[in-house]
């Protein structure tokens with residue numbers, strides 16, 4: 001969990017900074033907010049106060065009832081110079097949206113309100129997310145100002161191209177997605193850094209086994225969960241390789257991507273990569289059976305009422321990898337099961353396949369599982385059973401990585417450590433960051 005100070009300036013996109021606060025809070029960070037007076041014409045302080053649970057400062061002369069403390073911190077006994085205390089106490093300062101006006105002030109060292117003063121006084125990393133009309137953004141004054149900031153080590157996120165917040169406007173100047181801004185922040189914070197140096201191999205998506213040149217046997221896995229795990233591992237500083245089976249979603253940047261189609265192709269890439277990895281997250285839905293023979297060309301219907309398709313078992317990739325695991329590697333399997341015996345099946349998978357963790361999800365549960373944004377899972381280890389309640393796949397991914405972190409730190413169960421009675425936890429996703 002990190003202390004993030006958010007500066008909000010005057011522009012239509014100011015309402016999106018509420019979403020940034022919501023995401024940062026859900027990811028376990030504690031957030032305080034500074035606003036320029038103009039920004040309050042767009043979004044009131046009460047909304048930020050409700051989301052952060054802390055007062056908002058709009059002027060250097062505002063009294064800060066929290067005395068510079070972030071949510072979860074004890075306020076100091078003395079009365080500090082409040083407008084500076086907050087930024088001194090922050091681990092990162094992000095200004096989103098940053099207006100053209102504020103960007104110009106930052107570039108030239110002006111300190112005429114609480115947002116710009118904090119930027120000048122702060123020593124933590126500064127992230128600036130511009131949002132404005134396309135002409136304002138493309139104006140050479142704004143471009144020079146952004147270059148100055150970049151040269152000074154400020155991280156600029158966005159803006160994106162597309163429909164702008166002001167009605168009827170298009171072009172470059174749209175505030176970057178709040179989730180992307182948060183990812184940049186987390187990268188800088190090295191909250192991320194806790195997995196620095198680890199190599200993580202993730203499989204995502206669903207394999208397709210050809211029946212003929214047109215048709216295949218496939219499954220409904222979109223790859224969302226695998227990509228969320230890859231992004232979460234990357235945010236924590238790991239080197240990540242994703243073996244993506246038929247994934248049509250955008251893949252996070254800076255991730256080594258290997259695209260595959262069939263179970264055999266997925267197995268071959270995993271074989272190559274496995275020995276190098278510290279953590280294997282096997283989220284792909286891999287076919288258990290494939291047609292014995294894939295027909296060249298297209299099978300014809302003519303004259304047939306029915307057709308038998310002969311299938312043969314594919315190699316069990318996870319068991320094969322687990323058989324040659326080395327000390328210290330953590331292997332995480334996934335079990336998508338239907339109904340009441342889900343946990344029994346997941347526990348038997350944990351034991352029979354020699355895994356450290358099995359993430360079980362009940363695919364009969366509404367709103368969770370295949371090809372949706374959310375998930376709800378039980379994370380089983382040799383001694384623990386952690387229930388992660390319905391949440392975004394990003395939050396679920398963080399919850400799963402937290403369990404892996406605990407195993408790596410030796411405070412949880414490891415393979416063969418199943419003499420103890422399972423401990424049951426019921427958590428909202430992401431209760432802690434280790």
Ligand SMILES: Cc1cc2nc3c(=O)[nH]c(=O)nc-3n(C[C@H](O)[C@H](O)[C@H](O)COP(=O)(O)O)c2cc1C
Nearest residue numbers: 009010011012036038039099100101102131132133
């Ligand atoms: C309706 C409206 C929308 C605006 N949207 C933006 C914007 O998206 N980006 C921007 O840089 N300025 C925008 N402005 C202009 C800023 O509000 C103005 O430059 C102001 O001085 C910014 O103050 P601040 O940087 O102290 O918050 C907008 C103004 C109005 C009236």
